Amino acid sequence: KELQRRVNALFDIGQGVTHKFETDTDTAYTKTVPTGAKLMSVKSIGGHSEAIDGEIISAGTTEIVEQGKNLFDKSGKENSDAYTIPMYYNGRYKGLKIPCENGDYIISTKHKSGYVSGMSKSVYVFDSEIRTDNNITGLIIEHLTGYGYNVDKTGIISVKHGYIILSVFSGESTSTDRKSFFDLCDIQIEKSPTATAYAPFHRNEYPIPETIKALSGYGIEGNVTDYEAKTYTQNNTIDGTAIKALDTPIVTDISTLIPDDFLRNIEVEAGGSVIFKNSNDNYHIPVPSEEEYIVKLSEVGGTT
Structure with missing residues (x-):
């Protein structure tokens, strides 16, 4: 068609x-x-x-x-109190549940000018499962050691339970740290076979x-x-x-x-x-x- x-x-x-x-x-x-x-x-x-x-x-x-097309609304996502779901590393990093329909989604990130690798020590993961063991699962956007940071990434995540989990540990994991990341990194979630150019939610x-x-x-x-x-x-x-x-x-x-x-x-x-x-x-x-x-x-x- x-x-x-x-x-x-x-x-x-x-x-x-x-x-x-x-x-x-x-x-x-x-x-x-x-x-x-x-x-x-x-x-x-x-x-x-x-x-x-x-x-x-x-x-x-x-x-x-x-x-x-962008289903990720970043407003309020820097609020530390919103991250309450234990995710991985024995629950050390917390997650935020984002409701969405089941299916495959493309998640992409674009770092803006001014973002530098040393500004934060970040673990930044989108997942579709709640994990409390020692394994990092899902689509890893940011990680200080081994996974790369200050790198634009694209990946597929399959939603099976009606939500995506956003898990963040950034710097001291304060609202200020998270806000600096959201201000300088555009995140897009779209139900599309391929990633397209970023557009605000x-x-x-x-x-x-x-x-x-x-x-x-x-x-x-x-x-x-x-x-x-x-x-x-x-x-x-x-x-x-x-x-x-x-x-x-x-x-x-x-x-x-x-x-x-x-x-x-x-x-x-x-x-x-x-x-x-x-x-x-x-x-x-x-x-x-x-x-x-x-x-x-x-x-x-x-x-x-």
Whole structure:
């Protein structure tokens, strides 16, 4: 699919086209922002119902989260009191649990100008297991002896338990020591086959208005909020045991319930994600939706 996008982009570039609209109509809880995407508009979001533990659970989207490709938020990570999980060297070094979905991640570091090897004695490890024995495991970013420091590194870490452990012992292991490291070393965690150029962490949340969530049947399979046409169509209802089609669909004008620019032209970052959180978010239920992206073809085609 990505290869075909590139071929098409190169053809369009040859015709003098620089940007193009692309749509994504997949049903998903989380969608990846495509290469070259700059702006996104959410055209519609549907409901979805599943039988879970003998009960029909419906997913009414409560907020849309636009997440950048870098999943590592360094803010507050220098706080010494946050590192409480015993990791290795008989628990001498402590860890900080960072929640994330299971899967493979690329972790990369980039040392800035001004970072020197003598500024700190560092053990700096990302792991997916809690260890209390004498072994260092995981992806070692910094270590004074034997592992190298002041060296940019890239590595893969496989998450199996819903979190990454960040373990740090830097200098005297104070907040000041850690802050100096974070200020001079950019760290990126991304769910990507290969490491890409560093970008700061960012996350934007777009709550669905209460007036939309209160519409009859919101979140039930087959019911659709069309943010482009500014309508809500209720096709189905539910009795608890089954989904039932209405004799006649009910169409509601929602133009007075949302701002004109709601979910329009949202800035996005290629490799980032769009998450459709819902009222039963523990289940991460996928929902049907349609997004329209404005993409820069030179980035899709690999000519920039």
